[in-house]
Amino acid sequence: MSNASFPVLSLIILLPLLGAIAVAVTRNVRLAKNIALLFAALELIATGVVVQLFNANLGNNFQLVERYPWIPSLNIEYLLGVDGISVLFLPMSALLTLMAIIASWNSVQYLTRFHFALLLALEGITIGVFLALDMALFFLFWELTLPPIFFLIGLWGIGSGRRSAAIKYTLFMLFGGVPLLFAIIILAVNHATVTGGSIPQDLAFSLPVLLETSLPDNLQALVFLLLLLGFAVKAPLVPFHTWLPTVAMEGPTQLTAVLTGLKLGAFGIIRFAMPLAPSAAVQYSWVLGILGAITLVYSALIALQQTNLRRLLAYAGISHVGLVIVGIASLNMQGIQGAIFQLLNFTMVAGSLMLVAGFIQHRLGSTEVIHLGGLAKVMPRLTCFYFLFALASIGVPGTSGFPAELLLIVSTMLAHPSISIAALIGAVLSAAYMLSFTRRAFFGPVTQAGVKQVQDLRPRELTLLCVSALLILGFGFFPNGVLKTNRATAEAWLTRLMDQPVVASGEEEGSKKY
Numbered sequence: 001m002s003n004a005s006f007p008v009l010s011l012i013i014l015l016p017l018l019g020a021i022a023v024a025v026t027r028n029v030r031l032a033k034n035i036a037l038l039f040a041a042l043e044l045i046a047t048g049v050v051v052q053l054f055n056a057n058l059g060n061n062f063q064l065v066e067r068y069p070w071i072p073s074l075n076i077e078y079l080l081g082v083d084g085i086s087v088l089f090l091p092m093s094a095l096l097t098l099m100a101i102i103a104s105w106n107s108v109q110y111l112t113r114f115h116f117a118l119l120l121a122l123e124g125i126t127i128g129v130f131l132a133l134d135m136a137l138f139f140l141f142w143e144l145t146l147p148p149i150f151f152l153i154g155l156w157g158i159g160s161g162r163r164s165a166a167i168k169y170t171l172f173m174l175f176g177g178v179p180l181l182f183a184i185i186i187l188a189v190n191h192a193t194v195t196g197g198s199i200p201q202d203l204a205f206s207l208p209v210l211l212e213t214s215l216p217d218n219l220q221a222l223v224f225l226l227l228l229l230g231f232a233v234k235a236p237l238v239p240f241h242t243w244l245p246t247v248a249m250e251g252p253t254q255l256t257a258v259l260t261g262l263k264l265g266a267f268g269i270i271r272f273a274m275p276l277a278p279s280a281a282v283q284y285s286w287v288l289g290i291l292g293a294i295t296l297v298y299s300a301l302i303a304l305q306q307t308n309l310r311r312l313l314a315y316a317g318i319s320h321v322g323l324v325i326v327g328i329a330s331l332n333m334q335g336i337q338g339a340i341f342q343l344l345n346f347t348m349v350a351g352s353l354m355l356v357a358g359f360i361q362h363r364l365g366s367t368e369v370i371h372l373g374g375l376a377k378v379m380p381r382l383t384c385f386y387f388l389f390a391l392a393s394i395g396v397p398g399t400s401g402f403p404a405e406l407l408l409i410v411s412t413m414l415a416h417p418s419i420s421i422a423a424l425i426g427a428v429l430s431a432a433y434m435l436s437f438t439r440r441a442f443f444g445p446v447t448q449a450g451v452k453q454v455q456d457l458r459p460r461e462l463t464l465l466c467v468s469a470l471l472i473l474g475f476g477f478f479p480n481g482v483l484k485t486n487r488a489t490a491e492a493w494l495t496r497l498m499d500q501p502v503v504a505s506g507e508e509e510g511s512k513k514y
Helices: 007-025 030-054 089-104 112-132 135-144 148-155 162-193 207-211 217-234 244-249 253-261 263-276 277-284 285-304 309-329 333-364 378-396 400-414 419-442 459-477 480-498 505-514
Strands: 063-073 078-083
Touching: 007 063, 007 078, 007 089, 007 112, 030 063, 030 089, 030 112, 030 459, 063 135, 063 148, 078 112, 078 135, 089 112, 089 263, 089 333, 089 400, 089 459, 112 135, 112 148, 112 253, 112 263, 112 309, 112 333, 112 505, 135 148, 135 207, 135 263, 148 162, 148 378, 162 207, 162 217, 207 253, 207 263, 207 309, 207 480, 217 263, 217 277, 217 480, 244 253, 263 277, 263 333, 263 480, 277 285, 277 480, 285 309, 285 419, 309 333, 309 400, 309 419, 333 400, 333 459, 333 480, 378 400, 378 459, 400 419
Parallel strands: none
Antiparallel strands: 063 078
Protein backbone atom coordinates (compact mmCIF):
# COMPACT_ATOMS: atom_id res chain seq x y z
CA MET A 1 0.00 0.00 0.00
CA SER A 2 1.17 3.53 -0.77
CA ASN A 3 0.31 6.17 1.82
CA ALA A 4 -0.93 9.61 0.86
CA SER A 5 1.16 12.68 1.63
CA PHE A 6 -2.04 14.75 1.61
CA PRO A 7 -5.46 13.43 2.76
CA VAL A 8 -7.09 13.86 -0.64
CA LEU A 9 -9.48 10.93 -0.12
CA SER A 10 -10.80 12.42 3.11
CA LEU A 11 -11.18 15.70 1.27
CA ILE A 12 -13.47 14.23 -1.40
CA ILE A 13 -15.62 12.66 1.34
CA LEU A 14 -15.80 15.82 3.44
CA LEU A 15 -16.26 18.30 0.59
CA PRO A 16 -19.88 17.31 -0.23
CA LEU A 17 -20.70 17.01 3.48
CA LEU A 18 -19.41 20.54 4.09
CA GLY A 19 -21.42 21.65 1.08
CA ALA A 20 -24.54 20.05 2.57
CA ILE A 21 -24.03 21.99 5.80
CA ALA A 22 -23.45 25.23 3.90
CA VAL A 23 -26.61 24.75 1.86
CA ALA A 24 -28.66 23.88 4.95
CA VAL A 25 -27.67 27.04 6.87
CA THR A 26 -28.11 29.40 3.91
CA ARG A 27 -31.45 31.18 4.11
CA ASN A 28 -31.62 32.43 0.52
CA VAL A 29 -32.87 29.62 -1.72
CA ARG A 30 -31.18 30.84 -4.91
CA LEU A 31 -27.88 31.25 -3.10
CA ALA A 32 -28.28 27.76 -1.59
CA LYS A 33 -28.74 26.30 -5.07
CA ASN A 34 -25.62 28.04 -6.33
CA ILE A 35 -23.64 26.80 -3.32
CA ALA A 36 -24.81 23.23 -3.98
CA LEU A 37 -23.78 23.56 -7.63
CA LEU A 38 -20.40 24.98 -6.62
CA PHE A 39 -19.60 22.19 -4.18
CA ALA A 40 -20.75 19.53 -6.65
CA ALA A 41 -18.47 21.03 -9.32
CA LEU A 42 -15.54 21.21 -6.88
CA GLU A 43 -16.15 17.58 -5.95
CA LEU A 44 -15.98 16.58 -9.61
CA ILE A 45 -12.68 18.42 -9.99
CA ALA A 46 -11.28 16.86 -6.79
CA THR A 47 -12.19 13.33 -7.87
CA GLY A 48 -10.55 14.05 -11.21
CA VAL A 49 -7.37 14.93 -9.33
CA VAL A 50 -7.53 11.55 -7.57
CA VAL A 51 -7.71 9.81 -10.94
CA GLN A 52 -4.65 11.79 -12.09
CA LEU A 53 -2.72 10.81 -8.95
CA PHE A 54 -3.60 7.13 -9.37
CA ASN A 55 -0.91 4.87 -10.87
CA ALA A 56 -2.63 2.14 -12.90
CA ASN A 57 0.51 -0.02 -13.02
CA LEU A 58 0.71 -0.85 -9.30
CA GLY A 59 -1.63 -3.84 -9.53
CA ASN A 60 -3.39 -4.87 -6.36
CA ASN A 61 -1.73 -2.21 -4.20
CA PHE A 62 -4.09 0.27 -2.62
CA GLN A 63 -2.96 3.82 -3.21
CA LEU A 64 -3.34 7.20 -1.49
CA VAL A 65 -3.98 5.26 1.72
CA GLU A 66 -5.04 7.17 4.84
CA ARG A 67 -5.00 5.38 8.18
CA TYR A 68 -5.95 6.75 11.57
CA PRO A 69 -7.08 5.00 14.78
CA TRP A 70 -10.84 5.16 15.24
CA ILE A 71 -11.96 2.62 17.86
CA PRO A 72 -8.65 1.20 19.16
CA SER A 73 -10.27 -1.21 21.63
CA LEU A 74 -11.75 -3.13 18.67
CA ASN A 75 -8.90 -2.44 16.20
CA ILE A 76 -11.29 -0.46 14.00
CA GLU A 77 -9.53 2.18 11.90
CA TYR A 78 -10.39 5.08 9.70
CA LEU A 79 -8.80 3.45 6.65
CA LEU A 80 -9.26 4.74 3.12
CA GLY A 81 -7.64 3.75 -0.15
CA VAL A 82 -8.23 3.47 -3.86
CA ASP A 83 -7.32 0.91 -6.53
CA GLY A 84 -8.13 0.20 -10.17
CA ILE A 85 -11.53 -1.20 -9.30
CA SER A 86 -12.80 1.84 -7.41
CA VAL A 87 -10.93 4.85 -8.81
CA LEU A 88 -13.17 5.61 -11.81
CA PHE A 89 -16.34 5.33 -9.73
CA LEU A 90 -15.30 8.48 -7.88
CA PRO A 91 -15.60 10.99 -10.77
CA MET A 92 -18.59 9.09 -12.16
CA SER A 93 -20.41 9.44 -8.82
CA ALA A 94 -19.51 13.12 -8.66
CA LEU A 95 -20.69 13.68 -12.23
CA LEU A 96 -24.01 11.92 -11.64
CA THR A 97 -24.66 13.97 -8.49
CA LEU A 98 -23.86 17.18 -10.37
CA MET A 99 -26.30 16.13 -13.09
CA ALA A 100 -28.98 15.34 -10.50
CA ILE A 101 -28.56 18.78 -8.90
CA ILE A 102 -28.85 20.55 -12.24
CA ALA A 103 -31.84 18.41 -13.27
CA SER A 104 -33.71 19.26 -10.07
CA TRP A 105 -32.95 22.98 -10.32
CA ASN A 106 -36.54 24.03 -11.08
CA SER A 107 -38.48 20.89 -10.20
CA VAL A 108 -38.15 21.12 -6.40
CA GLN A 109 -40.66 23.66 -5.12
CA TYR A 110 -40.56 23.21 -1.33
CA LEU A 111 -37.89 22.47 1.29
CA THR A 112 -35.44 23.24 -1.50
CA ARG A 113 -32.39 23.75 0.71
CA PHE A 114 -32.99 20.48 2.52
CA HIS A 115 -33.32 18.64 -0.81
CA PHE A 116 -29.98 19.88 -2.18
CA ALA A 117 -28.27 19.32 1.17
CA LEU A 118 -29.42 15.70 1.18
CA LEU A 119 -28.15 15.15 -2.37
CA LEU A 120 -24.70 16.44 -1.37
CA ALA A 121 -24.68 14.39 1.83
CA LEU A 122 -25.59 11.27 -0.13
CA GLU A 123 -22.73 11.97 -2.51
CA GLY A 124 -20.16 12.21 0.27
CA ILE A 125 -21.41 9.02 1.92
CA THR A 126 -21.41 7.15 -1.39
CA ILE A 127 -17.82 8.22 -2.06
CA GLY A 128 -17.02 6.79 1.37
CA VAL A 129 -18.48 3.42 0.35
CA PHE A 130 -16.08 3.28 -2.61
CA LEU A 131 -13.05 4.30 -0.53
CA ALA A 132 -13.48 2.49 2.81
CA LEU A 133 -10.88 -0.25 3.42
CA ASP A 134 -11.97 -1.00 6.97
CA MET A 135 -15.01 -3.29 7.02
CA ALA A 136 -16.58 -1.50 9.99
CA LEU A 137 -16.07 1.87 8.31
CA PHE A 138 -17.51 0.49 5.09
CA PHE A 139 -20.58 -0.77 6.93
CA LEU A 140 -21.03 2.64 8.54
CA PHE A 141 -21.03 4.39 5.16
CA TRP A 142 -23.24 1.65 3.72
CA GLU A 143 -25.91 2.18 6.36
CA LEU A 144 -25.60 5.97 6.32
CA THR A 145 -26.91 6.03 2.76
CA LEU A 146 -30.35 5.12 4.15
CA PRO A 147 -31.43 8.38 5.90
CA PRO A 148 -30.92 10.76 2.93
CA ILE A 149 -32.56 8.33 0.49
CA PHE A 150 -35.49 7.79 2.87
CA PHE A 151 -36.18 11.53 3.11
CA LEU A 152 -35.59 12.17 -0.59
CA ILE A 153 -38.17 9.53 -1.53
CA GLY A 154 -40.69 10.36 1.19
CA LEU A 155 -40.63 14.16 0.86
CA TRP A 156 -40.09 14.77 -2.86
CA GLY A 157 -41.50 11.64 -4.45
CA ILE A 158 -43.87 12.17 -7.38
CA GLY A 159 -46.24 9.30 -6.61
CA SER A 160 -49.05 9.04 -4.09
CA GLY A 161 -47.32 6.07 -2.47
CA ARG A 162 -43.98 7.79 -1.98
CA ARG A 163 -43.94 7.32 1.80
CA SER A 164 -44.68 3.62 1.45
CA ALA A 165 -41.92 3.42 -1.16
CA ALA A 166 -39.48 5.09 1.25
CA ILE A 167 -40.37 2.59 3.98
CA LYS A 168 -40.11 -0.34 1.56
CA TYR A 169 -36.66 0.73 0.41
CA THR A 170 -35.46 1.20 3.98
CA LEU A 171 -36.74 -2.18 5.14
CA PHE A 172 -35.10 -3.94 2.17
CA MET A 173 -31.77 -2.26 2.88
CA LEU A 174 -31.94 -3.01 6.61
CA PHE A 175 -32.65 -6.64 5.76
CA GLY A 176 -29.60 -6.69 3.50
CA GLY A 177 -27.43 -5.10 6.15
CA VAL A 178 -27.95 -7.94 8.64
CA PRO A 179 -26.02 -10.63 6.69
CA LEU A 180 -23.31 -8.11 5.88
CA LEU A 181 -22.80 -7.36 9.57
CA PHE A 182 -22.68 -11.06 10.44
CA ALA A 183 -20.09 -11.70 7.72
CA ILE A 184 -17.93 -8.82 8.93
CA ILE A 185 -18.02 -10.11 12.52
CA ILE A 186 -17.15 -13.66 11.39
CA LEU A 187 -14.16 -12.36 9.43
CA ALA A 188 -12.92 -10.27 12.36
CA VAL A 189 -13.25 -13.13 14.86
CA ASN A 190 -11.62 -15.55 12.43
CA HIS A 191 -8.54 -13.34 12.24
CA ALA A 192 -8.17 -13.40 16.02
CA THR A 193 -8.61 -17.18 16.03
CA VAL A 194 -6.16 -17.88 13.18
CA THR A 195 -3.46 -15.65 14.65
CA GLY A 196 -3.89 -17.15 18.10
CA GLY A 197 -4.94 -13.84 19.59
CA SER A 198 -7.69 -12.89 21.98
CA ILE A 199 -11.03 -11.16 21.52
CA PRO A 200 -11.50 -8.21 21.25
CA GLN A 201 -7.84 -7.16 21.32
CA ASP A 202 -6.88 -9.05 18.14
CA LEU A 203 -9.98 -8.53 16.02
CA ALA A 204 -9.25 -7.24 12.51
CA PHE A 205 -11.56 -5.23 10.26
CA SER A 206 -8.93 -3.97 7.81
CA LEU A 207 -9.59 -5.29 4.30
CA PRO A 208 -5.87 -5.66 3.41
CA VAL A 209 -5.33 -7.64 6.62
CA LEU A 210 -8.39 -9.83 6.08
CA LEU A 211 -7.30 -10.56 2.51
CA GLU A 212 -4.07 -12.00 3.93
CA THR A 213 -5.85 -14.00 6.66
CA SER A 214 -6.69 -17.59 5.77
CA LEU A 215 -10.37 -18.45 6.09
CA PRO A 216 -11.12 -22.08 7.06
CA ASP A 217 -13.11 -24.19 4.63
CA ASN A 218 -16.07 -24.43 6.97
CA LEU A 219 -16.41 -20.62 6.99
CA GLN A 220 -15.70 -19.89 3.33
CA ALA A 221 -19.15 -20.78 2.03
CA LEU A 222 -20.92 -19.09 4.96
CA VAL A 223 -19.07 -15.79 4.55
CA PHE A 224 -19.49 -15.79 0.79
CA LEU A 225 -23.22 -16.48 0.94
CA LEU A 226 -23.79 -13.88 3.66
CA LEU A 227 -21.94 -11.21 1.70
CA LEU A 228 -23.69 -12.22 -1.51
CA LEU A 229 -27.10 -12.01 0.15
CA GLY A 230 -26.41 -8.56 1.57
CA PHE A 231 -25.10 -7.15 -1.70
CA ALA A 232 -27.79 -8.86 -3.82
CA VAL A 233 -30.47 -6.78 -2.10
CA LYS A 234 -28.74 -3.53 -3.02
CA ALA A 235 -27.70 -4.58 -6.54
CA PRO A 236 -30.61 -5.59 -6.91
CA LEU A 237 -30.91 -9.22 -8.01
CA VAL A 238 -34.05 -11.33 -8.33
CA PRO A 239 -35.92 -11.95 -6.02
CA PHE A 240 -34.80 -8.86 -4.05
CA HIS A 241 -35.44 -6.44 -6.92
CA THR A 242 -38.97 -5.18 -6.25
CA TRP A 243 -37.90 -2.04 -4.37
CA LEU A 244 -36.32 -0.46 -7.47
CA PRO A 245 -39.44 -0.34 -9.72
CA THR A 246 -41.41 0.97 -6.73
CA VAL A 247 -38.90 3.75 -6.08
CA ALA A 248 -38.74 4.53 -9.81
CA MET A 249 -42.50 5.10 -9.89
CA GLU A 250 -42.93 6.85 -6.55
CA GLY A 251 -39.64 8.59 -5.87
CA PRO A 252 -38.11 11.70 -7.47
CA THR A 253 -36.51 10.95 -10.82
CA GLN A 254 -33.24 12.65 -9.84
CA LEU A 255 -32.76 10.24 -6.95
CA THR A 256 -33.84 7.29 -9.10
CA ALA A 257 -31.16 8.31 -11.60
CA VAL A 258 -28.58 8.08 -8.81
CA LEU A 259 -29.87 4.69 -7.61
CA THR A 260 -29.97 3.19 -11.11
CA GLY A 261 -26.65 4.75 -12.06
CA LEU A 262 -24.64 3.70 -8.98
CA LYS A 263 -24.82 -0.06 -8.42
CA LEU A 264 -23.20 -0.28 -4.99
CA GLY A 265 -24.35 -3.87 -4.51
CA ALA A 266 -22.55 -5.14 -7.61
CA PHE A 267 -19.46 -3.16 -6.58
CA GLY A 268 -19.61 -4.84 -3.16
CA ILE A 269 -19.63 -8.29 -4.74
CA ILE A 270 -16.48 -7.44 -6.70
CA ARG A 271 -14.71 -5.65 -3.86
CA PHE A 272 -15.59 -7.86 -0.88
CA ALA A 273 -17.61 -11.05 -1.54
CA MET A 274 -15.34 -12.62 -4.14
CA PRO A 275 -11.83 -11.87 -2.78
CA LEU A 276 -12.63 -12.40 0.92
CA ALA A 277 -13.95 -15.93 0.35
CA PRO A 278 -12.08 -16.88 -2.84
CA SER A 279 -12.41 -20.66 -2.64
CA ALA A 280 -16.15 -20.50 -2.06
CA ALA A 281 -16.45 -17.86 -4.80
CA VAL A 282 -14.88 -20.25 -7.29
CA GLN A 283 -16.90 -23.20 -6.03
CA TYR A 284 -20.21 -21.36 -6.25
CA SER A 285 -19.46 -19.32 -9.34
CA TRP A 286 -21.95 -21.41 -11.29
CA VAL A 287 -24.66 -20.51 -8.75
CA LEU A 288 -23.75 -16.85 -9.18
CA GLY A 289 -23.92 -17.26 -12.94
CA ILE A 290 -27.38 -18.84 -12.83
CA LEU A 291 -28.64 -16.13 -10.46
CA GLY A 292 -27.34 -13.48 -12.86
CA ALA A 293 -28.88 -15.22 -15.88
CA ILE A 294 -32.29 -15.47 -14.17
CA THR A 295 -32.14 -11.79 -13.24
CA LEU A 296 -31.08 -10.88 -16.76
CA VAL A 297 -33.82 -12.72 -18.66
CA TYR A 298 -36.66 -12.35 -16.14
CA SER A 299 -36.26 -8.58 -15.80
CA ALA A 300 -35.93 -8.15 -19.57
CA LEU A 301 -39.20 -10.04 -20.10
CA ILE A 302 -40.93 -7.85 -17.51
CA ALA A 303 -39.49 -4.71 -19.14
CA LEU A 304 -40.93 -5.85 -22.47
CA GLN A 305 -44.44 -5.52 -21.00
CA GLN A 306 -44.04 -2.04 -19.51
CA THR A 307 -45.95 1.01 -20.70
CA ASN A 308 -44.30 3.49 -18.33
CA LEU A 309 -40.82 4.75 -19.17
CA ARG A 310 -39.65 5.01 -15.56
CA ARG A 311 -40.71 1.47 -14.69
CA LEU A 312 -39.22 0.17 -17.94
CA LEU A 313 -35.87 1.78 -17.15
CA ALA A 314 -35.93 0.29 -13.65
CA TYR A 315 -36.38 -3.24 -14.99
CA ALA A 316 -33.82 -2.57 -17.72
CA GLY A 317 -31.32 -1.60 -15.03
CA ILE A 318 -32.03 -4.80 -13.10
CA SER A 319 -31.58 -6.85 -16.27
CA HIS A 320 -28.22 -5.25 -16.99
CA VAL A 321 -27.09 -5.97 -13.43
CA GLY A 322 -27.84 -9.62 -14.16
CA LEU A 323 -25.43 -9.45 -17.10
CA VAL A 324 -22.78 -7.90 -14.83
CA ILE A 325 -23.18 -10.75 -12.34
CA VAL A 326 -22.86 -13.31 -15.15
CA GLY A 327 -19.61 -11.63 -16.17
CA ILE A 328 -18.26 -11.68 -12.60
CA ALA A 329 -19.12 -15.38 -12.33
CA SER A 330 -17.10 -16.12 -15.47
CA LEU A 331 -13.86 -15.64 -13.50
CA ASN A 332 -11.80 -14.38 -16.42
CA MET A 333 -10.29 -11.05 -17.45
CA GLN A 334 -12.99 -10.30 -19.97
CA GLY A 335 -15.64 -10.86 -17.33
CA ILE A 336 -14.20 -8.70 -14.55
CA GLN A 337 -13.16 -5.86 -16.87
CA GLY A 338 -16.50 -6.00 -18.65
CA ALA A 339 -18.32 -5.93 -15.30
CA ILE A 340 -16.42 -2.84 -14.11
CA PHE A 341 -16.90 -1.17 -17.50
CA GLN A 342 -20.64 -1.87 -17.44
CA LEU A 343 -21.00 -0.53 -13.89
CA LEU A 344 -19.31 2.69 -15.00
CA ASN A 345 -21.58 2.65 -18.04
CA PHE A 346 -24.64 2.59 -15.76
CA THR A 347 -23.64 5.97 -14.37
CA MET A 348 -23.74 7.62 -17.78
CA VAL A 349 -26.41 5.66 -19.64
CA ALA A 350 -28.94 4.52 -17.03
CA GLY A 351 -28.61 7.74 -15.06
CA SER A 352 -29.06 9.92 -18.15
CA LEU A 353 -32.06 7.94 -19.37
CA MET A 354 -33.76 8.35 -16.02
CA LEU A 355 -33.05 12.09 -16.07
CA VAL A 356 -34.63 12.28 -19.53
CA ALA A 357 -37.66 10.49 -18.11
CA GLY A 358 -37.69 13.12 -15.36
CA PHE A 359 -37.71 15.95 -17.89
CA ILE A 360 -40.71 14.36 -19.60
CA GLN A 361 -42.45 13.78 -16.26
CA HIS A 362 -41.88 17.39 -15.19
CA ARG A 363 -43.35 18.75 -18.45
CA LEU A 364 -46.26 16.38 -19.04
CA GLY A 365 -46.95 14.98 -15.57
CA SER A 366 -46.63 11.40 -16.84
CA THR A 367 -44.28 8.98 -18.60
CA GLU A 368 -47.05 6.56 -19.59
CA VAL A 369 -46.88 5.78 -23.29
CA ILE A 370 -50.60 6.55 -23.69
CA HIS A 371 -49.87 10.17 -22.71
CA LEU A 372 -46.93 10.48 -25.08
CA GLY A 373 -46.64 9.82 -28.82
CA GLY A 374 -44.99 12.11 -31.37
CA LEU A 375 -42.48 13.56 -28.93
CA ALA A 376 -39.83 13.65 -31.67
CA LYS A 377 -41.82 16.32 -33.51
CA VAL A 378 -42.06 18.75 -30.60
CA MET A 379 -38.91 17.80 -28.63
CA PRO A 380 -36.27 16.97 -31.28
CA ARG A 381 -33.28 17.74 -29.06
CA LEU A 382 -34.51 15.59 -26.18
CA THR A 383 -35.34 12.82 -28.65
CA CYS A 384 -31.82 12.86 -30.10
CA PHE A 385 -30.26 12.45 -26.66
CA TYR A 386 -32.77 9.81 -25.63
CA PHE A 387 -32.08 7.85 -28.79
CA LEU A 388 -28.31 7.97 -28.20
CA PHE A 389 -28.71 6.79 -24.62
CA ALA A 390 -31.13 4.04 -25.71
CA LEU A 391 -28.63 2.82 -28.32
CA ALA A 392 -25.90 2.81 -25.66
CA SER A 393 -28.18 0.79 -23.37
CA ILE A 394 -28.67 -1.75 -26.15
CA GLY A 395 -24.91 -1.89 -26.78
CA VAL A 396 -24.71 -0.48 -30.31
CA PRO A 397 -21.12 -0.08 -31.65
CA GLY A 398 -19.75 3.41 -31.19
CA THR A 399 -21.29 3.79 -27.74
CA SER A 400 -19.83 2.87 -24.36
CA GLY A 401 -22.34 0.04 -24.05
CA PHE A 402 -20.75 -1.93 -26.89
CA PRO A 403 -17.28 -2.75 -25.43
CA ALA A 404 -18.82 -3.47 -22.02
CA GLU A 405 -21.46 -5.90 -23.32
CA LEU A 406 -19.04 -7.46 -25.79
CA LEU A 407 -16.56 -8.27 -23.01
CA LEU A 408 -19.33 -9.69 -20.82
CA ILE A 409 -20.82 -11.90 -23.54
CA VAL A 410 -17.39 -13.16 -24.64
CA SER A 411 -16.44 -13.94 -21.04
CA THR A 412 -19.63 -15.95 -20.57
CA MET A 413 -19.07 -17.89 -23.77
CA LEU A 414 -15.58 -18.83 -22.60
CA ALA A 415 -16.59 -19.84 -19.07
CA HIS A 416 -20.22 -21.04 -19.21
CA PRO A 417 -21.42 -21.66 -22.79
CA SER A 418 -24.89 -22.63 -21.60
CA ILE A 419 -25.35 -19.37 -19.67
CA SER A 420 -24.09 -17.40 -22.66
CA ILE A 421 -27.38 -18.26 -24.37
CA ALA A 422 -29.18 -16.29 -21.66
CA ALA A 423 -26.79 -13.36 -22.22
CA LEU A 424 -27.57 -13.34 -25.94
CA ILE A 425 -31.30 -13.60 -25.26
CA GLY A 426 -31.02 -10.69 -22.86
CA ALA A 427 -29.28 -8.59 -25.53
CA VAL A 428 -32.09 -9.29 -28.01
CA LEU A 429 -34.79 -8.52 -25.42
CA SER A 430 -33.00 -5.30 -24.48
CA ALA A 431 -33.22 -4.08 -28.06
CA ALA A 432 -36.86 -5.19 -28.25
CA TYR A 433 -38.16 -3.31 -25.22
CA MET A 434 -36.13 -0.15 -25.81
CA LEU A 435 -36.96 0.19 -29.50
CA SER A 436 -40.59 -0.79 -29.02
CA PHE A 437 -41.16 1.89 -26.40
CA THR A 438 -39.21 4.44 -28.45
CA ARG A 439 -41.44 3.86 -31.47
CA ARG A 440 -44.64 4.28 -29.48
CA ALA A 441 -43.57 7.26 -27.37
CA PHE A 442 -41.45 9.35 -29.73
CA PHE A 443 -42.74 8.66 -33.22
CA GLY A 444 -46.13 8.67 -34.88
CA PRO A 445 -48.75 11.43 -34.77
CA VAL A 446 -49.15 13.84 -31.85
CA THR A 447 -52.46 12.90 -30.23
CA GLN A 448 -52.28 14.66 -26.86
CA ALA A 449 -52.88 18.38 -26.48
CA GLY A 450 -50.26 18.61 -23.76
CA VAL A 451 -47.61 17.13 -26.05
CA LYS A 452 -48.29 19.77 -28.72
CA GLN A 453 -47.41 22.57 -26.29
CA VAL A 454 -44.45 20.96 -24.53
CA GLN A 455 -41.11 22.78 -24.40
CA ASP A 456 -37.90 21.17 -25.64
CA LEU A 457 -34.71 21.01 -23.59
CA ARG A 458 -33.66 24.21 -21.86
CA PRO A 459 -30.01 25.36 -22.19
CA ARG A 460 -29.12 24.04 -18.73
CA GLU A 461 -30.62 20.62 -19.50
CA LEU A 462 -29.00 20.56 -22.93
CA THR A 463 -25.55 21.18 -21.45
CA LEU A 464 -26.12 18.50 -18.83
CA LEU A 465 -26.97 15.82 -21.39
CA CYS A 466 -24.16 16.91 -23.73
CA VAL A 467 -21.56 15.99 -21.12
CA SER A 468 -22.99 12.52 -20.67
CA ALA A 469 -23.35 12.03 -24.44
CA LEU A 470 -19.71 12.97 -25.06
CA LEU A 471 -18.53 10.50 -22.41
CA ILE A 472 -20.67 7.73 -23.91
CA LEU A 473 -19.21 8.34 -27.37
CA GLY A 474 -15.69 8.82 -26.02
CA PHE A 475 -15.68 5.56 -24.06
CA GLY A 476 -17.36 3.85 -27.02
CA PHE A 477 -14.66 4.77 -29.52
CA PHE A 478 -11.74 4.73 -27.06
CA PRO A 479 -12.52 2.06 -24.42
CA ASN A 480 -8.86 1.34 -23.70
CA GLY A 481 -8.63 4.30 -21.36
CA VAL A 482 -11.03 2.57 -18.96
CA LEU A 483 -9.53 -0.88 -19.50
CA LYS A 484 -5.94 0.29 -18.89
CA THR A 485 -6.96 1.88 -15.59
CA ASN A 486 -8.21 -1.36 -14.06
CA ARG A 487 -6.20 -3.98 -15.97
CA ALA A 488 -3.44 -4.54 -13.41
CA THR A 489 -5.89 -4.59 -10.50
CA ALA A 490 -8.22 -6.95 -12.39
CA GLU A 491 -5.31 -9.33 -13.07
CA ALA A 492 -4.38 -9.36 -9.37
CA TRP A 493 -8.06 -9.84 -8.41
CA LEU A 494 -8.38 -12.78 -10.77
CA THR A 495 -5.07 -14.32 -9.69
CA ARG A 496 -6.19 -14.29 -6.06
CA LEU A 497 -9.32 -16.24 -6.93
CA MET A 498 -7.81 -18.78 -9.30
CA ASP A 499 -4.80 -19.55 -7.06
CA GLN A 500 -7.06 -20.66 -4.20
CA PRO A 501 -7.94 -24.31 -3.55
CA VAL A 502 -11.64 -25.02 -3.92
CA VAL A 503 -13.51 -26.17 -0.81
CA ALA A 504 -14.75 -29.45 -2.26
CA SER A 505 -12.92 -30.90 -5.25
CA GLY A 506 -15.87 -32.99 -6.31
CA GLU A 507 -18.12 -29.96 -6.56
CA GLU A 508 -15.40 -28.10 -8.44
CA GLU A 509 -15.40 -30.84 -11.04
CA GLY A 510 -19.16 -30.48 -11.36
CA SER A 511 -18.94 -26.72 -11.78
CA LYS A 512 -16.30 -27.10 -14.48
CA LYS A 513 -18.50 -29.49 -16.37
CA TYR A 514 -21.35 -27.04 -16.07
